[in-house]
Amino acid sequence: MRILHFQLNGDDAEVAAPDHWTLLEVVRYRAGLTGSKQGCDKGDCGACTVHVDGRSVLSCLTLAADIDGRQVTTIEGLSNVDGLDVVQDCFDGAGALQCGFCQPGMMMAARQLVTENPEATREEIKEALASNLCRCTGYTKIYQAVEEACRRQRQCTTERAGGAP
Amino acid sequence: MLRLPRFRHETPASLEEAAALLSEHKGRARLLAGGTDLLPNLKHGIEEADVVVSLGRVPELNRVRETEGGDLELGAMLSLEALASDALVRKRYPALSVAAGLVAGPHHRRMGTLGGNVCLNTRCVYINQTHFWREALGYCLKKDGEACHVVKGGKRCVAAASNDTAPVLTTLGASLRLRSQSRGVRVLPIADFYVQDGVYNKALEPDELLESVLIPMPQPGLHSAYKKLRPRDSIDFPRLSVAVAFRLESDVVRDLRVVISALAARPLMLKKVGDLSEGRPLNDDLLDELGSAAFKQCHPLTNVDGDTTYRRDMVPVYVKRALRAARDSGLSMP
């Protein structure tokens, strides 16, 4: 058992966990953040995707001990006082959420893409989401959601640039 | 959920510390890089560890540098994502860039490392299963048992080398820099690194760690390519993989190296195929001849899912496609 110190969704977190626990187990069963899902046990489905230092990783294949001192963001940390994150809003708006079980992971993967490449083409969107299995949607509405999120992200950037002195 | 077994976790801050931990725990320690291979194997009980040594905080392992001789040294902890998008790698060794980009899915490549892929454990449909499954089978040669279910009556494990970067690095004549506490550093050509034993297919000693991969400066006119057969366009391990590298000298082939993997415990260098091509123009006749020669040398087994006859039929197809892709890819170096 060790005490882990890390940033969890912007908060300082201090969590006790055995060495052999995964990050997924710690966020779900120690921190009580059950938004991140377990679907396959071993990195085959992507439902457990979270951000470590802003980038998507499979939390079921990440040892909790290795995130000491890092920043972890889960689906619960995407939305803030201003409301839904643009990715969450676009997934909801596009009808991309059916059973929703894969979607926390999917949205985290999409969030990284929208941040890093808001100009993403359909092909690049497919590439970026290719570790995340969805069993409900056939992915079509997910692509539409991510495209809309990219569009809004670009718009937001443009407005910010335009408004700068 | 499928849980990890109990172990102690260590986070060395330097190469020396990491090597010391390996030495201290004498084969009961496992190195953790990206986790995408080791952790599923631990969950399945295929690998066991008293201590897991995370390499994520050893700065030297992230190094990428050009040596004075023009070789490229890639730190073992370089992520496959970074490797696939590295501009210099892409320019000099496009096949390596392609292979790194074809490993598993995007998250696996972000987590997974070059060193982890080079050291990937061998795979077999009879071994990469839970303890329940393997117990119901009666276990196998690779772990806990005495029978091989691929080669009935076989005494040597044929679990397949399934790493995408290994065949490419072999064609490129790469070397591996290995370190242990007691013996210091040694550099081993990758062709001598893999051995024909699926239980453990590496010359890496239990107290050794892979520090970096050294790739020689490409000869002028070097062409390389990598082709991978897999059911899906993401996530899957290869069911067959082919790496080729050769020089084109006034339109004739020089030093062709063809390496096939996902067949047996180590990547297979098809020496005869290379020899056949020496000094000849790479036209359709030669491609057919090389394809047929490769076919003769390859005998896929049921260690990997998918029809073996089909996988064998794909050997010439993938060899030819790799050769064409390499030929048409333009000069990789001036």
Next chain:
Amino acid sequence: MNERKSINRTHGPDAPFGEFSRVGKRARKVDSMAVATGQAMYTDDIQLPRMLHGKFLRSPHAHARIRSIDTSRAEALPGVHAVVTGSELPVAYGVIPWTEDETALAVDKVRFVGDEVAAVAAIDEDTASAAVRLIDVDYEVLEPYFDPQDALVHHEPAIHEGNRKGNISKHVLLEFGGVDEAMAASEVLIEDDYAFHGTAHAPIEPHCAIARWSGDGVLTLWSSTQIPHYVHRLLASVLGLPAHRIRVIQPYLGGAFGGKSDPFSHEFCVALLAKKAGRPVKMLLTREETFYTHRGRHPMQMHFRTGCDAKGRITAVDSKILIDGGSYSSFGLVTTYYSGQLLCGPSDFPNYRFDSTRVFTNKPPCGPKRGHGSVQPRFALEIQLDRMATQLGLDPIEFRRINCQSENTQTVNGQTVTSNGFLQCLDAVEEASGWKKKRGKLPPNRGIGIAGSMYISGTNYCVYPNDMPQAGILVKLDRSGLATVFTGTSDIGQGCTSVMATLVAEELGLRLDQVRVVTSDSDLCPVDLGAYSSRITLMAGNAAVDAGRKLRKQVQEAVAEKLEIAPGQVMLADGFAFDREDGDRRFTTQEAFQFAEAKFETLSASGSYNTPERGGDYRGGTIGASPAYSFTAHVAEVEVDPETGDVHVHKLWIAHDCGRAISPVQVEGQIEGSTYMGVAEVQLEHHEVYTGETAEAGLHMRPSLLEYTLPTTLDTPELEALIVESIDPEGPYGAKEAGEGPLHGSLPAVANAIYDACGIWMTKLPFTPGKVLAALKAHQAAGSSGAPNEGAN
């Protein structure tokens, strides 16, 4: 079965106030915000104080007798709180009351590798797993049956000893008209063998259940089930507990597709473990275990003969089907009927025979997967249709037009078709896909193919005979202006919660944010039979309209009194109640609800639905009988790599007649998701166990999401969903199903496109590249040797 009353079966297709304000609009789901933010609680997200974790001991043998079980070592392990074995839960159950052949844990026999033998509850999963390995079982290993042909003829010892029919699970032979005479008189006769290989549902959420007993002996079960009502009934039966002492709750559910529509071992075991331990118990299956729980699509070996006349009118269809059921019955009785009963449209034929036999084998049990029972024979039939068209030189779409049955008709097996939008579906996919420019005209190895299908919107066959409604609903109106809908329907991601909210909002003139839905809690909600047979939109939807309409009348009356107009002149829309003649004379619906509550009493209403009398007048005639049928047309465009045999499916156009799209976004989502799942079954997915006499025989070949390859984004073709609305008289505002029908045609459309691409008929699924390559080589060899072959047109 007693004659049932047909309750409130139709409210007409029209909007209550002239035009729809909620129905047919592209709205967000009412419950998806919780999903988007990670707040939605799925079963495994629930943590109860002092909760223990359960694990199964599973059989390592495919077929064996249990001589003895010794759990003493497991019980002695520190941290273990309870162990159960089969003798403690001996009551047999099954989702179909006529075939109760399962027990929660093996009582005397195990029937497949993975069959549950014992269960342990301990302080954590690791301790429970360790304890499981300390249970000693003495087995007498028996000869296993893996080949259904073998199981058909050999049955000593039978998998279910005591079964009078050996290893036969169900046999159905039905003939309508005179098949042999019609076949003999046919101009064209096509006869061939087809195979479906077996696939799994693989929802991303693994099964999970939690049980807790209150101090006064009430059992609460949370479970990832799509049939909470049947689980409730069978918990009572197996545990010997009065049903009113049990509460079943289905939390948010992470996908099901038919894979969570049986009562399962873990649901009974958590209940008993929790009772014995005196603490709550959770069992979460591993991904591997979900492949043992299975209930996936049945492998079928199908022999089909079809005939048509010189003009292309189908004269007769004749099938003989061997169904590999795996080790238990599950829904298998229904599957066996469905393999024949659901083929009699949209193409009409006057003579039909099917002879289907389901056998037990020592494999994980098969059951209902999206498009239950009919996806496999539909695959065969739609290829047969293309082959007849090809032989006659007819365009395959034209061939289907010639044979399309009309609306308001009877099928050859006595089913009543009300609305039928199949012709519009054909028009839609023909137009959208550019069919006329492409069929037979694409470059070599590229091709385009069509398929059609029909499916039920709920079934008249009630799983257990009773005279009560098949769907019930309660709606409560609050002084706050909120309508709360209490429904037993299972939202498994298909969006029925939103559909219920939309229908009630439409009736009461509310915005969607003025409706909240309480679902799937047996203490709070009236019974709904569950999410299967694509029944919810039609059945529970009619009940919702029924309840909404009752309340609407009260609200209209109360408002009419205030406005001093006739009740019929009161309009309800967008959160207001107003005078139809003068929109300025209005109240908010909150005010309107308060007037109504003052005038009448606390406002609530129930709604119910039962099916009208349907079905043929013969044994099994109600199985496959539905109040309304959906229709679908698929066009697939493919490219075949002649060197590798790889079939790349570029795109599918899918037109689906859903009657009326209550929520068009969700209908599209169902069309896209169904078709994705169907295409996955063509090439990538194969649920299979090792056979033969080797050590691995009986073991699952691909029990993980690495080996059982669900398509990723990079493997999924482009999908274009087209909605056709035929406005059915039976459905709520004309709605029919959308969740299962649009799967069927994806498989044969790809097969028919492969023929267009390279002149081969692929008949045995899955179409692995190796099989396609072999077929291409055989085709080339036949072509070059001058042997007759049909060739690409």
